[in-house]
Amino acid sequence: KNEVEQSPQNLTAQEGEFITINCSYSVGISALHWLQQHPGGGIVSLFMLSSGKKKHGRLIATINIQEKHSSLHITASHPRDSAVYICAVRTGNQFYFGTGTSLTVIP
Amino acid sequence: NAGVTQTPKFQVLKTGQSMTLQCAQDMNHEYMSWYRQDPGMGLRLIHYSVGAGITDQGEVPNGYNVSRSTTEDFPLRLLSAAPSQTSVYFCASSRQGRTGELFFGEGSRLTVL
Numbered sequence: 001k002n003e004v005e006q007s008p009q010n011l012t013a014q015e016g017e018f019i020t021i022n023c024s025y026s027v028g029i030s031a032l033h034w035l036q037q038h039p040g041g042g043i044v045s046l047f048m049l050s051s052g053k054k055k056h057g058r059l060i061a062t063i064n065i066q067e068k069h070s071s072l073h074i075t076a077s078h079p080r081d082s083a084v085y086i087c088a089v090r091t092g093n094q095f096y097f098g099t100g101t102s103l104t105v106i107p
Numbered sequence: 108n109a110g111v112t113q114t115p116k117f118q119v120l121k122t123g124q125s126m127t128l129q130c131a132q133d134m135n136h137e138y139m140s141w142y143r144q145d146p147g148m149g150l151r152l153i154h155y156s157v158g159a160g161i162t163d164q165g166e167v168p169n170g171y172n173v174s175r176s177t178t179e180d181f182p183l184r185l186l187s188a189a190p191s192q193t194s195v196y197f198c199a200s201s202r203q204g205r206t207g208e209l210f211f212g213e214g215s216r217l218t219v220l
Binding site for chain 1: 151195207
């Protein structure tokens, strides 16, 4: 069973393109997290959402609690955005993670 | 600010050996957790703790043991390593409650021969 589903699994974009990564989940949650994992392996938190929308620079995250869906948008993509983006949901004290979206931005 | 410190970064074990992965955080976070990351699969929760003296099982706890004697430290013990435990392990911490952002250690790559 997969509590968290992400799409697409892989994404290649040209520099400057607008990118959307989707996350759907099947459990009741207290928060949803978007994480970034670079090829070196380290994982950093980008956003934590429980409702609405958040924006950090060129990154925007939205969540629709009723539809159990979240999106991560990257505007004006850049090669340094190349990474794996992971959606995670918190339900109680348990976290469930998507398998990640591997993004490659070509100059 | 050290954040979450995880050691060792790399370890090779033989089947049946035991070892401990160390995790320490300096942010006074109540919640600490261990995950394994395998190719093609999302991170999976092994064990977690919501405070000193309190631990609980996650999705894949078998073969692993944890303890939480202090707020700062949350070691993960492999009692008798098996090849199926070859993986990359991450420790993470957060404040308790719905507003807790997750902070990850750098990961530990474990190979069991």
